[in-house]
Amino acid sequence: xxxxxxxxxxxxxxxxxxxxxxxxxxxxxxxxxxxxxxxxxxxxxxxxxxxxxxxxxxxxxxxxxxxxxxxxxxxxxxxxxxxxxxxxxxxxxxxxxxxxxxxxxxxxxxxxxxxxxxxxxxxxxxxxxxxxxxxxxxxxxxxxxxxxxxxxxxxxxxxxxxxxxxxxxxxxxxxxxxxxxxxxxxxxxxxxxxxxxxxxxxxxxxxxxxxxxxxxxxxxxxxxxxxxxxxxxxxxxxxxxxxxxxxxxxxxxxxxxxxxxxxxxxxxxxxxxxxxxxxxxxxxxxxxxxxxxxxxxxxxxxxxxxxxxxxxxxxxxxxxxxxxxxxxxxxxxxxxxxxxxxxxxxxxxxxxxxxxxxxxxxxxxxxxxxxxxxxxxxxxxxxxxxxxxxxxxxxxxxxxxxxxxxxxxxxxxxxxxxxxxxxxxxxxxxxxxxxxxxxxxxxxxxxxxxxxxxxxxxxxxxxxxxxxxxxxxxxxxxxxxxxxxxxxxxxxxxxxxxxxxxxxxxxxxxxxxxxxxxxxxxxxxxxxxxxxxxxxxxxxxxxxxxxxxxxxxxxxxxxxxxxxxxxxxxxxxxx
Numbered sequence: 001x002x003x004x005x006x007x008x009x010x011x012x013x014x015x016x017x018x019x020x021x022x023x024x025x026x027x028x029x030x031x032x033x034x035x036x037x038x039x040x041x042x043x044x045x046x047x048x049x050x051x052x053x054x055x056x057x058x059x060x061x062x063x064x065x066x067x068x069x070x071x072x073x074x075x076x077x078x079x080x081x082x083x084x085x086x087x088x089x090x091x092x093x094x095x096x097x098x099x100x101x102x103x104x105x106x107x108x109x110x111x112x113x114x115x116x117x118x119x120x121x122x123x124x125x126x127x128x129x130x131x132x133x134x135x136x137x138x139x140x141x142x143x144x145x146x147x148x149x150x151x152x153x154x155x156x157x158x159x160x161x162x163x164x165x166x167x168x169x170x171x172x173x174x175x176x177x178x179x180x181x182x183x184x185x186x187x188x189x190x191x192x193x194x195x196x197x198x199x200x201x202x203x204x205x206x207x208x209x210x211x212x213x214x215x216x217x218x219x220x221x222x223x224x225x226x227x228x229x230x231x232x233x234x235x236x237x238x239x240x241x242x243x244x245x246x247x248x249x250x251x252x253x254x255x256x257x258x259x260x261x262x263x264x265x266x267x268x269x270x271x272x273x274x275x276x277x278x279x280x281x282x283x284x285x286x287x288x289x290x291x292x293x294x295x296x297x298x299x300x301x302x303x304x305x306x307x308x309x310x311x312x313x314x315x316x317x318x319x320x321x322x323x324x325x326x327x328x329x330x331x332x333x334x335x336x337x338x339x340x341x342x343x344x345x346x347x348x349x350x351x352x353x354x355x356x357x358x359x360x361x362x363x364x365x366x367x368x369x370x371x372x373x374x375x376x377x378x379x380x381x382x383x384x385x386x387x388x389x390x391x392x393x394x395x396x397x398x399x400x401x402x403x404x405x406x407x408x409x410x411x412x413x414x415x416x417x418x419x420x421x422x423x424x425x426x427x428x429x430x431x432x433x434x435x436x437x438x439x440x441x442x443x444x445x446x447x448x449x450x451x452x453x454x455x456x457x458x459x460x461x462x463x464x465x466x467x468x469x470x471x472x473x474x475x476x477x478x479x480x481x482x483x484x485x486x487x488x489x490x491x492x493x494x495x496x497x498x499x500x501x502x503x504x505x506x507x508x509x510x511x512x513x514x515x516x517x518x519x520x521x522x523x524x525x526x527x528x529x530x531x532x533x534x535x536x537x538x539x540x541x542x543x544x545x546x547x548x549x550x551x552x553x554x555x556x557x558x559x560x561x562x563x564x565x566x567x568x569x570x571x572x573x574x575x
Contacts, residue, residue, distance in 0.1 A: 029320030030328025057302030063330030072281030076311030101244030107298025118288025140390025152353030155181030212351030257396030266307025482513025
């Protein structure tokens, strides 16, 4: 075995074993995470329309499992509001008595999809989801979180099922709000917003929830039943439930959308919290870790988890140094819940509602929205369409709309930014770049270089930019394709038509700077035979050498010496 391989294995083993010098910091960071995320885990389970304890199962099982396998060492995988909202949308159509059994199927499917994505190394596909789409999606999630908690916050039971319609109904019937619920929720919301701006920001959620619980207990002591509490935490944790496959047709497409949401969130965490060497972790390995975590927690009735930006920030911000901070964080939830379950049973629903509204408010990123808005019209459209889809469609389906919008934006922007220039050769110097001519001259040599993508609509746009060859006799065109590993079939058709147009008037086309993969593509499509093998010039290590080779050949074909322009020519100065 090579020394490098031995060092790599040694480093991997050390990375997974607790280190004496960092164990204390990791334990404190894990304890802080557990205290902060126990209320958030329960709140996210409420978003998912299931018992709050299901969120705790995810922390207990999913978080430590993921921590063992992630490529991004500090990534925290736990419950997130976006995933929970999507789960709630998926389970909303399933009768309440079957949701727990159906939840198991949903979460395990999410885990298997993510695990498969990791095995197939699909991490690179995340880069095709544009920032504009992600901002629109996260903004929509923030709004849905806020709107979805108005009923618990106010104590008003709306008869409408949709989040937007229910929220509007709640706001219009403000006279029917329960003062006790609003007071409890308002205490939690106000304390979080205030403390988040102080040095107590890291414990703001814990302090606010404790205060809201105390207020709720006091009110219920004076007015019994005035404030509704969360469902009681069971005395026995990890009760196995038989999965229900009757709603597999509902949960399967939802599982794919939820899996994508989790993977996108995880990729964002990996970029924002790089490993100690300064590089982002292996995204595909993060996929695999999330898949294992969700499969494990799903079997025990947990809700799906994903890469959590806030959870990772807590771990890192409170001194966590290795992946053991996340392992401790998940495992410490178990004794905390078992020892203090009676206290957790006193938590009022309006308190969790206020907590989640605070999460939604703090999830807004005005700076990110402004950046997208200032970027240009295509980015604004992408953000706006994704935002509307997130509000009107079930969230697990809205993510597919977002991916489709990302692809459309990529195609539109790639096709609209294609450009073609003419290069005028300069003796002993670099060529001068000019706009490509509208048409070719008789017995001329024209060097052209395209900028931008040459796929799909961009290839069609390129055809309109090529100089007209229908009136030129014995014209030679040298097209530089350096740096392109392949081109699309549309551009192959464009080249074929242009070659035929040139040859119809005794002209010729040179393709220069052709890479080996592109040459193979041109051979398979018959273009090399059509153009002529001697006029398809391979790329050279020295930039410009293949173009100069074609230039000399073209002028020799015309029977005159190569024509250069001066670097002080009027053509240049006029630019």
